Amino acid sequence: MEKNxxxxxxxxxxxxxxxxxxxxxxxxxxxxxxxxxxxxxxxxRFDYSKSNGKSSSSADKGGRGNTAxxxxxxxxxxxxxxxRLNQELLKNAKCLMDCEAAEIIQGIQDQMxxxxxxxxxxxxxxxxKGLQYSQANARYTNTHSVRRVLDTLKKHGVVEGxxxxxxxxxxxxxxxxxxxxxxxxxxxxxLQEPLxxxxxxxxxxxxxxxxxx
Amino acid sequence: MFFHIxxxxxxxxxxxHFGRNLRDNLVSKLMKDVEGTCSGKHGFVVAIxxxxxxxxxxxxxxxxxxxxxxxxxCVVFRPFKGxxxxxxxxxxxxxxxxxxxGPVQIFVSNHLIPDDMEFQSGDMPNYTxxxxxxxxxxxxEVRLKIIGTRVDxxxxxCIGTIKDDFxxxxxDPTA
Numbered sequence: 001m002e003k004n005x006x007x008x009x010x011x012x013x014x015x016x017x018x019x020x021x022x023x024x025x026x027x028x029x030x031x032x033x034x035x036x037x038x039x040x041x042x043x044x045r046f047d048y049s050k051s052n053g054k055s056s057s058s059a060d061k062g063g064r065g066n067t068a069x070x071x072x073x074x075x076x077x078x079x080x081x082x083x084r085l086n087q088e089l090l091k092n093a094k095c096l097m098d099c100e101a102a103e104i105i106q107g108i109q110d111q112m113x114x115x116x117x118x119x120x121x122x123x124x125x126x127x128x129k130g131l132q133y134s135q136a137n138a139r140y141t142n143t144h145s146v147r148r149v150l151d152t153l154k155k156h157g158v159v160e161g162x163x164x165x166x167x168x169x170x171x172x173x174x175x176x177x178x179x180x181x182x183x184x185x186x187x188x189x190x191l192q193e194p195l196x197x198x199x200x201x202x203x204x205x206x207x208x209x210x211x212x213x
Numbered sequence: 214m215f216f217h218i219x220x221x222x223x224x225x226x227x228x229x230h231f232g233r234n235l236r237d238n239l240v241s242k243l244m245k246d247v248e249g250t251c252s253g254k255h256g257f258v259v260a261i262x263x264x265x266x267x268x269x270x271x272x273x274x275x276x277x278x279x280x281x282x283x284x285x286x287c288v289v290f291r292p293f294k295g296x297x298x299x300x301x302x303x304x305x306x307x308x309x310x311x312x313x314x315g316p317v318q319i320f321v322s323n324h325l326i327p328d329d330m331e332f333q334s335g336d337m338p339n340y341t342x343x344x345x346x347x348x349x350x351x352x353x354e355v356r357l358k359i360i361g362t363r364v365d366x367x368x369x370x371c372i373g374t375i376k377d378d379f380x381x382x383x384x385d386p387t388a
Contacts (some may be wrong), residue, residue, distance in 0.1 A: 060279070093218040101215035101259075104288055110259045123260075124249025126316035130259035130290055133315035134215065137299055161293070164214050169297050169356070172377075179378040180297045180358075 094161035097167040099143045102134035139170050140205045149201045156191050158184065170206060171199060214296060218255060219265055220248065225278045226266050226270070240264060243283055253364035256291025257316045292359050292371050299383060300373070302353045305338040318370055321357060326376035327381070329335060347382050354384040372374050 096104070109131060112123060140146045150163045158166075162181050171177045174195045178185050222243065230238040244261055248279060251257045268282035292298065292314070300312035300319055309322040323332065330340040330349065339350035350356075357373035357380055375381045 093216040093289075096217055098215065101288060104217070104262060105260055108262065125294075126249045126251075126257045127260055128292075129313070129316045130257070130288070133290075139370040161214070161296075165297055168214070168299075176379050183295075 009175055026178065095164045096133045097143070097164050099138035099140050099167070100147065102131070102138040103132045103143060105134055137168060139207050140167075140202070141207055142205050146202050146205055149198050153191070153194060153198060156194055158191070167202075175197065214293070215259070216256075216291060217262070217286065218289055219284055219286050220247075220255065221282060221284045224281045224283050225273070226281060228277045228279070231279075235334070236267065239267060239281055239283065243285060244337045247287070249366050251316075251365075251369060252267055253366075253369070256289045256369060259290050259316070261285055261287045290317065292317050292319075292362055292369060294310075294359055294362060296359045297356060297380075298320050298359060298373070299354055302349060302351055302355060305332075305340065305350055307332045307334070307338075309387075310340065310349060312357065312373070318368075319357065319359065319373045320371070321355075321373045321375060325360070325372075325376050327376055349382055355382050356380050 029119070105127070109123070109127075146167060150167055153163060153166075154160075162183060162184060165181055166177055168182050171180065174192055177195055177199075184191055223238055224243055224246070226235070226239060226242065230242075243264075247258050248369050249258065250263060259326050263286045265284040265286055267284075270279040270281045293320050298314045298319070300314035302310050302312045304311040307323065309320060309324075309326065312319045312321065326340055326349075329342050330347070331343070333339050333341050334364075339348050341348045355375055357375050358377055359371050361372040362371045363372075
């Protein structure tokens with residue numbers, strides 16, 4: 001078609017534009033710097049040596065601890081996700097509550113005392129520490145009931161890691177749960193009621209601690 | 214926290230262990246090699262709970278050793294950032310305190326201890342509130358949050374805080 005009687009038409013290409021405009025847009029793109037926070041940085045850069053009681057070296061660590069505090073507050077948004085993200089690292093792993101772990105490890109110790117014909121098999125230090133820790137924190141009389149009750153929260157989007165933290169912490173109220181597990185705060189409205197019910201059900205299952213005030 | 218996980222390992226066995234006790238020898242070697250170790254990915258292997266599968270052995274060229282791929286179930290302890298733990302204090306100094314939760318060591322810097330708690334030196338160094346109502350000393354039980362983990366080849370070391378809500382001393386041994 002002839003337009004304007006000129007006998008030709010200027011092809012308009014989306015790729016072509018006036019050079020000056022191009023440069024300026026490129027320059028503005030070059031000028032933009034997108035910064036990403038390196039989430040893992042402060043903790044990975046810590047260089048704590050093993051149980052060091054020396055004040056001179058730990059003075060440096062105190063200083064680093066300060067910056068970590070500032071950075072930790074800035075990366076708080078990422079911290080709540082850590083429990084969820086790290087679940088992907090242990091994909092085939094089943095998260096255990098401390099009471100469940102105590103039962104399993106105690107069972108293994110009982111087996112070892114029965115079957116230990118080989119004197120060279122000695123249970124390592126981490127076994128005893130793990131057993132001691134799990135037994136100290138095994139606060140429920142009926143592990144299976146607690147597991148069944150807390151698993152009902154899964155349909156509201158609570159992951160296994162969060163369920164284990166809730167079980168291990170023995171919270172008194174839903175407020176405590178949301179304070180200890182910040183990743184659940186986004187679902188507070190959905191979780192409030194089922195969590196209250198679950199806590200009410202597992203409260204009587206707690207072992208009575210004679211040392212508590 | 215504790216996890217129940219299936220891991221795989223290639224076990225090398227010397228021909229002197231072959232015979233009808235081959236499997237038992239393989240399992241006991243696995244337990245000696247693996248239990249008590251720590252890896253960055255899986256944490257501390259606390260105990261092996263069972264053997265899932267023992268694959269076919271392959272004879273290594275040049276030596277008589279045979280490699281068996283073994284799949285086993287085990288309980289591991291791996292701390293995570295954001296996790297709430299109850300730990301027992303092992304040492305207190307002016308920089309903070311060290312605590313132990315199972316096989317894991319956790320350090321809480323004095324910057325991550327509430328500001329109203331001050332360090333008191335002496336025979337039993339401790340952190341005490343101004344009114345003396347709350348004390349953190351050796352053997353105290355504290356609830357803390359892990360804010361960072363450092364993974365070594367054989368060890369996991371954590372940094373914790375007690376400066377948030379619902380954290381702090383649970384049990385005072387002197388009470």
